[in-house]
Structures are given as C-alpha cells and as structure tokens.
Amino acid sequence: MLRAPRGARDIRPDEQKYWRHVEGKAADLARRHGFRRLDTPVFEDSSLFARSVGAGTDILDKETYSFLDRGGDSLTLRPEGTAPVCRAYMEGGMGSLPQPVRLYYFCPVFRYDRPQAGRYRQHHQFGVEVLGDGSPLVDAEVVRMAWALMADLGLKDVSLLVNSIGDSQCRPGYVRELRAYYSERAGRLCADCKQRLDNNPLRLLDCKKESCRPMQEDAPASSEHLCADCREHWDYLRRYLDVMEIPYAVNHRLVRGLDYYTHTVFEILPPEEGAQTTLLGGGRYDGLMEQLGGRPTPGVGFATGMERLILNVQRQGVAVAEEEAPRYFIAALGDEGVELALEIADGVRATGAGVTMGSRGRSLRGQMRNAGSLGIPQVIIIGRDEAAAGSVTLRDMTTGRQSTVPKGEFLGGLQPPSG
RNA sequence: GUGAGCGUAGCCAAGAGGUCUAAGGCGCCUGGCUGUGGCCCAGGAGAUCGUGGGUUCGAAUCCCAUCGCUCACCCCA
Numbered sequence: 001m002l003r004a005p006r007g008a009r010d011i012r013p014d015e016q017k018y019w020r021h022v023e024g025k026a027a028d029l030a031r032r033h034g035f036r037r038l039d040t041p042v043f044e045d046s047s048l049f050a051r052s053v054g055a056g057t058d059i060l061d062k063e064t065y066s067f068l069d070r071g072g073d074s075l076t077l078r079p080e081g082t083a084p085v086c087r088a089y090m091e092g093g094m095g096s097l098p099q100p101v102r103l104y105y106f107c108p109v110f111r112y113d114r115p116q117a118g119r120y121r122q123h124h125q126f127g128v129e130v131l132g133d134g135s136p137l138v139d140a141e142v143v144r145m146a147w148a149l150m151a152d153l154g155l156k157d158v159s160l161l162v163n164s165i166g167d168s169q170c171r172p173g174y175v176r177e178l179r180a181y182y183s184e185r186a187g188r189l190c191a192d193c194k195q196r197l198d199n200n201p202l203r204l205l206d207c208k209k210e211s212c213r214p215m216q217e218d219a220p221a222s223s224e225h226l227c228a229d230c231r232e233h234w235d236y237l238r239r240y241l242d243v244m245e246i247p248y249a250v251n252h253r254l255v256r257g258l259d260y261y262t263h264t265v266f267e268i269l270p271p272e273e274g275a276q277t278t279l280l281g282g283g284r285y286d287g288l289m290e291q292l293g294g295r296p297t298p299g300v301g302f303a304t305g306m307e308r309l310i311l312n313v314q315r316q317g318v319a320v321a322e323e324e325a326p327r328y329f330i331a332a333l334g335d336e337g338v339e340l341a342l343e344i345a346d347g348v349r350a351t352g353a354g355v356t357m358g359s360r361g362r363s364l365r366g367q368m369r370n371a372g373s374l375g376i377p378q379v380i381i382i383g384r385d386e387a388a389a390g391s392v393t394l395r396d397m398t399t400g401r402q403s404t405v406p407k408g409e410f411l412g413g414l415q416p417p418s419g
Numbered sequence: 420g421u422g423a424g425c426g427u428a429g430c431c432a433a434g435a436g437g438u439c440u441a442a443g444g445c446g447c448c449u450g451g452c453u454g455u456g457g458c459c460c461a462g463g464a465g466a467u468c469g470u471g472g473g474u475u476c477g478a479a480u481c482c483c484a485u486c487g488c489u490c491a492c493c494c495c496a
Contacts, residue, residue: 001469006487058494062420080496113494114420115487125496192493208492256495278495305496333454364454372456373446383454397456 007113007121013323018310021320023106025152026126030104033145035128038103040084042110046074051291052083054259056199063111077110080258081127081303082285083292089131090294100133106306118277118308127282127303131289134298136233139264139284140240146268146280146302147246153309154318157271158279160247163223163254164234165202167262168287170227175201177220185215202255221252233263256281260288264300270312279312280304326354329376331367336387340407344380344392347411372397380410 004010011019030037046066053060065077078084085103088094094101108124115121128145130138143162150158166174179201182189186197190209197204205216226234241248248266256265265283282302289297313320328348332341338360345355356376358367364383371379381393381402392410395402405413 003469003487063494109496111495115489116491117489119495123496127496258495281496303496308496331455363449365452365456366449368454368456369448370456379456381455385454393455395455400456402455 005121007115007119009120009122015310017320017323018313019306020323021313021318022126022153022306022309026106026149027104029145029149029152030128033102033128033141035102035104038085038088038105040078040081040088040105040107042108043075043077044084044087046076048083048087048292049076049079051293052086052258052260052288053080057259059111059258063113065110065112078107079109079111081105081107081109081125082129082258082260082288082299082301085127085129085301086131086289086292086294086297086299089297090289090292094131095295095297099131100138101131102128103131104128118305118311120307124306125303126306126309127301129299129301131299132297133300134286136236136264137240139233139237139300140244142282142300142302143237143241143248143264143266144244144246146266146282146304149280149304150268153313155270155279155309155312155316158312159249159269159271160266161251161254161269162237162241162248162264162266163251164226164230164237164263165222165255165261165265165283166226166230170225170230171222171262174220174222174225177225178202178204178222181219182215188212188215205253205255216253219253222255223250223252230263237264256283260285260291262286266302268304270308272315277308278305279308324354325375325377326356327376328353328355328378328380329358329367329371329374330355330380330382331358331364331371332360332381333364333383334387337382337384340387340390340392341380341382344382344407344411348380348414351414351416353414 027037049060049064055061059079064079067075069075085105089101089103104127106124106126108122110122112121113119128142130142143160147160165171179197182193182197182201182204186194188211189197190207190212193204193207193209193212196207204212205219207213207216223234238250254265254267256267261283263284263286266281267278268280269277270279280302282300284298284300286296286298288299289295330341330345332338341357345357348355356374358370362370364381368379377397379395379397381395383393386392386404389406391404391406393402393404394410
C-alpha cells in the first residue's frame with residue numbers, strides 16, 4: 001500500500017472547512033491591516049537559509065531538505081517563511097515602494113523532524129511581515145494582529161509572551177554576562193546546555209531539564225541589559241500594548257530559535273501543556289536584510305502553524321462554517337432523460353447554483369438516496385415522461401413537496417447570478 | 420536524533436496459537452417500492468490482520484526486523 005511520505009499528509013474534503021475557517025479569518029485580518037499577499041517559491045537557493053536562519057541552529061543543521069538539481073545547483077525546500085519574503089522584497093525592488101511594506105503569506109514549509117501530532121515534515125504557515133519601519137509602533141501592530149487572530153478564530157485561553165533580546169549594541173554585552181553567570185555554574189548544567197554555553201547561550205534560558213531550571217530564574221534578563229535605544233523601543237512597545245489592552249506576560253526566558261531576531265520577540269501558547277505547543281512565534285529582525293546582502297532594512301513579523309491552529313480549533317470545539325452542498329441534484333432516467341439533464345444542468349449552473357449529476361444507469365431510488373445522503377436540498381427529476389414533455393419535476397427534499405413544470409419555466413424562474 | 424506505547428476493511432472495533440476461507444456496528448452498493456431519499460427489512464462488495472522474516476504440525480494471536488502513527492525528549496509553527 002502506497003502512503004504519503006512520513007510526516008506529510010493529505011487534507012481531505014471533510015477537514016477543508018477548518019482550513020477555510022483559518023485561511024478566511026487570517027486573510028481578512030491581513031486585509032484589515034493593509035497587508036498584501038506575497039507567494040514565494042517552495043524552494044530557494046540553499047545559501048538564502050544559510051545566511052538567514054543561521055548555522056548552529058537545528059533548523060539549518062539537521063532539518064532542511066536540500067538537494068542538488070540536475071544543473072548542479074543546491075536548493076533547499078523552504079524551512080521558514082521570513083527569509084524568502086526578504087529575498088523577494090530585495091529582488092522585487094520593494095525598497096522603492098512607499099515604506100513600510102506590509103506583506104502576508106500562506107505557504108507549505110518543510111523540516112526534517114520526527115513527526116508527532118501538530119508537528120509535521122510538511123506543514124503550512126500563515127505569516128505577516130512589515131518591512132522598512134523600525135519603530136515600536138509596528139511591533140505593536142504585529143503583536144496586535146497575532147492576538148486578534150486568536151480571537152477571530154475563536155480560540156480561548158491562549159497566552160501571549162513578550163520579551164526583548166536587544167540588538168547588536170547591547171546583546172554582546174548581555175551574552176557575555178549570561179555566559180559568565182552560567183560558566184560559574186557549568187558543573188550543574190545538563191550535557192545539552194554545556195553545548196549551548198558555547199554555540200547558543202540564549203537557549204540556556206529555555207532548557208526544560210529539571211536540573212537546569214532553578215538557574216534560569218536568577219539568570220540575568222536580557223530586557224534588563226538593554227542599551228538606551230533598545231530600552232526605549234521596549235518601553236514603547238509595552239506602552240502601546242497596554243493602550244490596546246492586550247494581555248501579555250513579559251518572560252525573560254523567551255528566546256527564539258532563529259538567529260536573526262533583535263529587539264522584540266513574542267510567542268503565543270495554547271492552554272494545553274505539551275511539547276510542540278507554540279501556536280505562533282515572531283519578532284523583530286532588523287539585521288536580516290543586511291545579512292542577506294541588501295540595504296539595512298528593519299523588519300518585524302510572525303508566523304503561525306496552520307495545523308496547530310486547526311488542532312486547537314478542533315480541541316476547543318469552535319463552530320466553523322459547514323461546506324455548502326450543491327443546491328440541486330439531477331436524477332435522470334433513460335437516454336432522453338440524461339440528455340435533457342445535461343441541458344438543464346448547464347442552465348442551472350449558468351445562474352451560479354451548484355448541480356450534482358446522478359449516476360447514469362442507477363435506479364431513481366438509488367439516485368434519490370444518493371441525493372439525500374449528500375444533503376442536497378432540491379432534486380430535479382427527469383424521467384421518460386418529463387423528457388417526452390420537455391419538463392422537469394422539482395422535489396424539495398426538506399418538505400417532500402414536488403411539482404412538474406415545463407423546462408423553460410423552470411430555467412426562467414431561477415435567480416440570475418449575482419455580481 | 421533518543422526513549423516508550425500502539426498498528427485487524429474508508430471509520431469504530433471483537434479477537435489472547437487450532438472452532439478465523441476473521442464477529443459485530445457505522446458508511447458504501449443492490450433489492451423489498453419495474454419512477455421517488457430520510458425509518459425499517461433483506462442481500463452484497465470491501466481485509467494478502469501495516470510489511471518482511473522466524474518459531475510451530477498449525478500464527479491476527481509468540482519472537483525478530485522494518486515501516487507508520489502516538490507520547491515524552493529534542494526542536495519549533
């Protein structure tokens with residue numbers, strides 16, 4: 001039996017309503033904030049991610065799908081959405097558009113992980129990015145969007161964590177202090193954290209090992225070692241969030257897994273405990289564009305996992321709009337009946353209504369059953385009598401009432417397409 | 420990448436070495452109603468018991484491997 005590759009899955013008709021719910025709310029949210037959609041390729045030149053995500057991160061070192069194409073170019077299946085957006089911004093000359101440029105995207109992303117519920121090798125992200133404005137006002141706008149998305153989706157009891165990790169001015173000093181703090185306690189660190197002390201000291205702060213936890217409480221906090229600019233940025237952000245009455249918690253252990261973040265980082269968590277729970281993550285990345293070889297351009301954004309949003313929408317029993325069944329089902333009998341059915345179906349579809357054709361050769365009873373189980377409200381019956389007379393029998397499946405009318409009258413009585 | 424649990428038709432599942440050419444329910448198809456759905460009744464299709472190997476006279480059932488899913492770790496959306 002052939003199956004989808006490990007960690008990849010089909011999105012079947014029955015679950016499409018959840019996808020439409022999330023996509024619809026997200027796209028509308030973006031529209032209401034003045035964001036425009038950008039689609040980028042599923043694969044990129046491998047060097048794009050090497051320069052953005054950063055060597056030393058798990059995402060780049062052990063989770064990318066990279067391959068040589070037939071021309072010998074090294075390509076990588078997109079493991080995240082921000083770097084491609086920045087690349088497209090530069091390549092598309094968006095730096096000469098009115099600034100800032102507000103963009104959003106829906107895209108599949110690929111990471112070679114060990115799959116679990118809510119964690120896939122191919123998953124889908126919705127993300128937004130604001131490029132070309134370094135002010136804390138846009139940080140606040142992006143955080144607001146993230147928070148509003150949860151409400152729009154109907155998700156309850158999610159929590160918002162916010163932190164500032166400084167910039168190239170103050171971070172080196174902070175990291176030195178953090179390293180010093182942990183070096184004194186190196187003996188008590190777990191094996192992973194001993195590694196982190198060398199390659200990624202910020203990650204020491206979110207180690208989940210019991211033995212490492214006590215040390216995190218007293219570790220120096222980045223938000224208390226900010227330079228003047230960062231301090232001001234951080235203060236403004238919190239002030240704006242307060243004005244908008246967005247309930248956030250400052251968490252000094254919040255750091256993000258990608259190297260390019262500066263200033264603001266934030267995350268939204270669902271109520272349930274568990275491993276792969278992060279619903280949404282984002283932050284500011286003022287150095288990224290330069291790292292990619294472009295002009296210095298500030299940026300801020302977030303990305304959220306569609307599968308995880310949907311998982312939570314389902315767990316919380318949020319009511320989502322049902323997919324609408326076609327309005328009509330045509331049950332035809334005999335060659336003449338089928339031919340008239342084709343004509344009627346054309347006419348009905350031209351008005352914008354949906355029509356499902358019954359199966360040729362199936363008994364009327366079988367076709368009626370079919371219509372009933374598909375939940376179609378109106379059945380157009382075309383048998384020998386109707387075909388001979390050029391008429392149709394219309395049966396309302398909810399009331400059980402039916403009547404026979406000439407086909408011209410039936411088609412003429414349909415509502416014309418709107419819009 | 421590490422550790423653990425699970426794996427019987429599209430779905431839910433009975434089954435614990437011979438009575439399994441694998442029960443039952445949902446769903447699907449057909450008929451009872453030669454042109455009328457939903458309820459009821461009858462019949463039918465659909466499973467190499469995840470896959471491969473082994474133990475045994477005999478394996479869905481025991482063992483090993485492998486694949487997949489789930490949980491924890493790791494990582495992150």
